[in-house]
Amino acid sequence: MSSMKDLLLIVLLHCLTSGRGIESNPIDRYGLDGESFHLDVEEHNNLTFKRFVWRMNSNIIMEYNLKTQDVDYYKNEEKLEFDKKTFSLLIKNLANTDSGLYKAETVNDDGVVIHVVTYKLRVQAPVSKPVITNTSDSEGECNSTLKCTVENGTEHSIAWLGNGINNTITHRRSSELCLDNITCKNWPLTCYAENKVSNSSETVEALQCERPSNSALQSNLWLILSVGIIGIITPIIIIIRIFWIKHRNKKKEEYLVKTTDASVGETNQSITTEYDVVRPERMNRPTDLPPEITTIYATVRKTSDKNIC
Ligand SMILES: *[C@@H]1O[C@H](CO)[C@@H](O)[C@H](O)[C@H]1NC(C)=O
Ligand SMILES: *[C@@H]1O[C@H](CO)[C@@H](O)[C@H](O)[C@H]1NC(C)=O
Ligand SMILES: *[C@@H]1O[C@H](CO)[C@@H](O)[C@H](O)[C@H]1NC(C)=O
Ligand SMILES: *[C@@H]1O[C@H](CO)[C@@H](O)[C@H](O)[C@H]1NC(C)=O
Ligand SMILES: *[C@@H]1O[C@H](CO)[C@@H](O)[C@H](O)[C@H]1NC(C)=O
Ligand SMILES: *[C@@H]1O[C@H](CO)[C@@H](O)[C@H](O)[C@H]1NC(C)=O
Ligand SMILES: *[C@@H]1O[C@H](CO)[C@@H](O)[C@H](O)[C@H]1NC(C)=O
Secondary structure: OHHHHHHHHHHHHHHHHOOOOOOOOOEEEEEEOOOOEEEOOOOHHHOOOOEEEEEEOOEEEEEEEOOOOEEEEEOOOOOEEEOOOOOOEEEOOOOHHHOEEEEEEEEOOOOOEEEEEEEEEEEEOOOOOOEEEEEOOOOOOOOOEEEEEOOOOOOOEEEEEEOOEEEEEEOOOEEEEEOOOOOHHHOOEEEEEEOOOOEEEEEEOOOOOOOOHHHHHHHHHHHHHHHHHHHHHHHHHHHHHHHHHHHHHHHHHHHEEOOOOEEEOOOOEEEOOOOEEOOHHHOOOOOOOOOOOOOOOEOOOOOOOOOOO
């Protein structure tokens, strides 16, 4: 019974010391081994406090005093860097030992602690390039297997991927794929390794499969077909275009009348015009028509001039 009371007391105390009591779930963060990592404080604009504290796994690792604008305490000055404007914490040269719960808190003038944010940081080593080997183990269940080994990497998964194949395993250094039931349509096979901070893959082609001869033929057919189509259609278009241009020029010629010499009327007046392009819609009617209907005759020499477009 008393242990129950103790537990309640502890929970109560915990609620008091962590301010609001309700702590949101820690936010997952993944850092790359050897690199630096920023833990941000999103609502840094609205914080009022006397001291700002960063904890790692409940231990204080940094304490900042707003009044003096000084960092009063660093657990490891070489590893940590506090930003006095954004209150973010930079963790340098990440190592496995830096994985853990990072909690930001403020302490106000009355000593009340308010929880700001909690991160669950995990440091991962990048995966190394998968190495594929084939093992022919006559004693095993499989006549022929491919083995994919990923030497380095933290909490990574290894997947064998192919057409219609997806064998994924996690948290192991190598993954085997039985080839007995793999047909040519499944190739090529890729071993893909990844974790939260990196990925890498290696692909093998099937040697005995003469890689998709069928589809190669198909693509060749397509090539021949498209070359054929282009070879036929292009000349046709060019020919049509030439005919069209010729036709258009011809039409133009009909409107071109060069009246360099014309005899008009009863008196055979001679009119010489330098040049005239006569089109029905552009013809000018004379404004001062003779009072009576007079028949006049005109000879117009029509010469086409192909140079005019
Ligand atoms: C600060 O608080 C005010 C009201 O309390 C809110 O409107 C505003 O969005 C907050 N700003 C940030 C950056 O959280
Ligand atoms: C794995 O890590 C070790 C030590 O960092 C390194 O020497 C080795 O080359 C790495 N292996 C691969 C395959 O990258
Ligand atoms: C894997 O098998 C192929 C033939 O299928 C062979 O050419 C190759 O040498 C083998 N590789 C290893 C590492 O045994
Ligand atoms: C393994 O190989 C033997 C002979 O080489 C064959 O009889 C047997 O069917 C093979 N097993 C599988 C699962 O392919
Ligand atoms: C393989 O399967 C896993 C789940 O089993 C899935 O998360 C992943 O996206 C799949 N990968 C591919 C390339 O389909
Ligand atoms: C291969 O397929 C057959 C039937 O399709 C199945 O009985 C056998 O267990 C499979 N073998 C392996 C190694 O997956
Ligand atoms: C592999 O990692 C690169 C960054 O290194 C990323 O851009 C890419 O999206 C990743 N690929 C997959 C399938 O997650």
